[in-house]
Amino acid sequence: MHLASESANRFFSDALLAGYSHYTVGVCYLSRLAEFRAAEKALQEQLAQLESLKNDAGLKKEIEFEQKLQGLMSSYDKGLRDIIAILDPRGSSAQAAPAGPKRRRARVIKVYQNPHTGELIETKGGNHRGLKSWKEQYGIDTVDSWLRA
Numbered sequence: 001m002h003l004a005s006e007s008a009n010r011f012f013s014d015a016l017l018a019g020y021s022h023y024t025v026g027v028c029y030l031s032r033l034a035e036f037r038a039a040e041k042a043l044q045e046q047l048a049q050l051e052s053l054k055n056d057a058g059l060k061k062e063i064e065f066e067q068k069l070q071g072l073m074s075s076y077d078k079g080l081r082d083i084i085a086i087l088d089p090r091g092s093s094a095q096a097a098p099a100g101p102k103r104r105r106a107r108v109i110k111v112y113q114n115p116h117t118g119e120l121i122e123t124k125g126g127n128h129r130g131l132k133s134w135k136e137q138y139g140i141d142t143v144d145s146w147l148r149a
Helices: 003-017 022-054 057-075 080-087 089-096 129-138 140-144
Strands: 110-113 120-123
Touching: 057 080, 080 089, 120 129, 129 140
Parallel strands: none
Antiparallel strands: 110 120
16 A cells, blocks of 8 residues: 555544544645645745756856855955955944934924913924913914914
8 A cells, every 4th residue: 555545544544533524534634735735836946946046157156256265264364354354444444433323403492372362382393282282272273373483
């Protein structure tokens, strides 16, 4: 008897003994079979991609360059940082001392005057409690018209 059919028979008999119906066992077996075939197909696609990469001339040149560079580095006892410092001396110092954080422009203070009460509110943004209450009471457009120049 074939090994795959022995495995299938064992799977069916174990599932039936566990109390599953023939239908449930068949669906489960088919889904595992579909999962196997999908994995097999994905593997074949990856193998084809690997084979095309192996035949890529550009990749072969990059691999050769990397191997020669590694050989040179080991023969002269130099590391990657040493090579970077030799090839780009300003680049390594620029990374060692990064510039401070960029500062954004300061927000302008806005002054609103309520014509009904004469009250003044100075704010840099729209999160002021009094300004919010005015906007709820009088409307956004009305309060925006109270902005002093």
